[in-house]
Amino acid sequence: DTEVTQTPKHLVMGMTNKKSLKCEQHMGHRAMYWYKQKAKKPPELMFVYSYEKLSINESVPSRFSPECPNSSLLNLHLHALQPEDSALYLCASSQGGQRYNEQFFGPGTRLTVL
């Protein structure tokens, strides 16, 4: 299984809602990532988990809260988002630790904040 899966595919939420994005991989990868991608832009790194511990937080606002329940799962909890947070949210995973290990991306969740 060389796939990263993400649910839901699409999400529409109001600014007062709480929702969660989910990501799963079964490749035995030890590093997992959340990216945000706006239209016509490259992905921007948000968070990195390495061996289930948060290793990088790119100064992301606290309305985004990541969670790594186990080595296969990664969640992104959303609360009190703003319309400018509307974007494609991508999850990725990699073996971690070796510079040449590529990242495998999921199909993304397209988020719209009303």
Add this chain to the structure above:
Amino acid sequence: GDSVTQMEGPVTLSEEAFLTINCTYTATGYPSLFWYVQYPGEGLQLLLKATKADDKGSNKGFEATYRKETTSFHLEKGSVQVSDSAVYFCALRANFGNEKLTFGTGTRLTIIP
């Protein structure tokens, strides 16, 4: 800091034309280099990679050679197809233990029949 510079798009070519998308980088040490492709409405897929100088990555008819002397990793394909229409991202990962990928701005490629 690390950076990746890609040629400006969009690029429009006719089917069976030769493709080059330029990519140059700035990084300390010996980064690994990647090309990712993003089809409309999808996530990123790894197209090819190279991990040391003079390595050539290849996949699906695409090639790129890691040139340390010119700090470049240009993407080439000899004969493009309509199905190659997508956005292409050059990226680097620098130094052991650094989990971050640095992306270029992306180049949108459109192939017309």
